Amino acid sequence: MAQLVPNPPPGFDKLSVDEKIEYVESLWDAIVDGPEQVAVPDWHLEILRERLDAHDANPNEGRPWGEVRDELQFRYSASRGR
Numbered sequence: 775m776a777q778l779v780p781n782p783p784p785g786f787d788k789l790s791v792d793e794k795i796e797y798v799e800s801l802w803d804a805i806v807d808g809p810e811q812v813a814v815p816d817w818h819l820e821i822l823r824e825r826l827d828a829h830d831a832n833p834n835e836g837r838p839w840g841e842v843r844d845e846l847q848f849r850y851s852a853s854r855g856r
Contacts, residue, residue: 789797806812829836 786794786797
């Protein structure tokens, strides 16, 4: 039987948001060494199939990743006052 750990662990609430994120990231790193160890839920695979099918049916309707990425970076930097 698994040992129960208090949730959140002692001292967690006293951490800054950045420290909490770092803590959670370190927990995740301790759990998984590689992406192949993380199970992909069936519903994720179904969404991927649907999106690939939609792209195959209308390949010219999408936008290049570079264009989308640039737009997101612009929006993000604009929202942060940069």
